[in-house]
Amino acid sequence: MTDNIAAGSPASDIPSPADGYVGDPAVRAEWDNRYADRPQLWSGRPNGALVAEIDGLIPGRVLDVGCGEGADAVWLARGGWDVTAIEVSGVALERAAGHARDAGVAVHWVHAALTEATLPPASFDLVSAQYPALLRTPDAAAERALLAAVAPGGVLLLVHHAGMDTQQAHDNGFDPADYVWPSMVADLLDDDWEVEVDEQRPRVAPEGGAGAHHADDLVLRVRRLR
Numbered sequence: 176m177t178d179n180i181a182a183g184s185p186a187s188d189i190p191s192p193a194d195g196y197v198g199d200p201a202v203r204a205e206w207d208n209r210y211a212d213r214p215q216l217w218s219g220r221p222n223g224a225l226v227a228e229i230d231g232l233i234p235g236r237v238l239d240v241g242c243g244e245g246a247d248a249v250w251l252a253r254g255g256w257d258v259t260a261i262e263v264s265g266v267a268l269e270r271a272a273g274h275a276r277d278a279g280v281a282v283h284w285v286h287a288a289l290t291e292a293t294l295p296p297a298s299f300d301l302v303s304a305q306y307p308a309l310l311r312t313p314d315a316a317a318e319r320a321l322l323a324a325v326a327p328g329g330v331l332l333l334v335h336h337a338g339m340d341t342q343q344a345h346d347n348g349f350d351p352a353d354y355v356w357p358s359m360v361a362d363l364l365d366d367d368w369e370v371e372v373d374e375q376r377p378r379v380a381p382e383g384g385a386g387a388h389h390a391d392d393l394v395l396r397v398r399r400l401r
Contacts, residue, residue, distance in 0.1 A: 223379025
């Protein structure tokens with residue numbers, strides 16, 4: 176089940192947290208609470224690694240994983256991409272849809288967890304996952320979902336904060352071992368994939384917004400050959 180919101184849709188068409196959501200209600204509630212706690216969580220500008228890594232790519236179909244308040248999705252749509260954006264938080268999706276409407280662009284919004292969403296397999300020319308909070312499972316469901324969405328010839332771009340994957344569990348309950356990191360996706364690659372970028376480098380961070388204190392990125396860019 177998905178929610179479609181095109182630019183110009185009335186506010187009543189924007190999905191609420193309980194409208195058509197597919198996924199763990201506890202995860203949705205956690206992220207809704209984070210977004211509801213402040214009027215804007217992120218900077219409102221596209222992520223620097225995304226801007227750098229898609230330079231030169233021909234716009235096609237793109238999946239924005241964990242789209243948040245929609246900055247990447249809106250920027251991609253403005254650049255001519257056919258954007259599908261997926262997010263667990265209905266609060267974030269309301270804001271994202273409003274930003275798309277203000278920008279005069281159309282985005283296909285999906286209110287779901289990545290592993291529960293009904294997405295066309297092997298059909299996206301670009302799958303962009305910028306600092307995603309994807310929960311790790313024994314069957315590597317999230318990692319496999321990222322790879323499965325990429326069309327032959329397409330690119331998966333996965334970016335995360337360097338150093339977090341080796342940290343110990345935090346007192347606030349955050350345990351890095353619970354989440355998917357780029358190395359886990361890289362471990363699943365076979366001869367159908369070509370690694371184009373796999374490195375740690377200084378982060379080009381938009382000013383303001385949560386996470387601005389992280390200095391370095393892990394960047395994994397891989398192309399599906401067939």
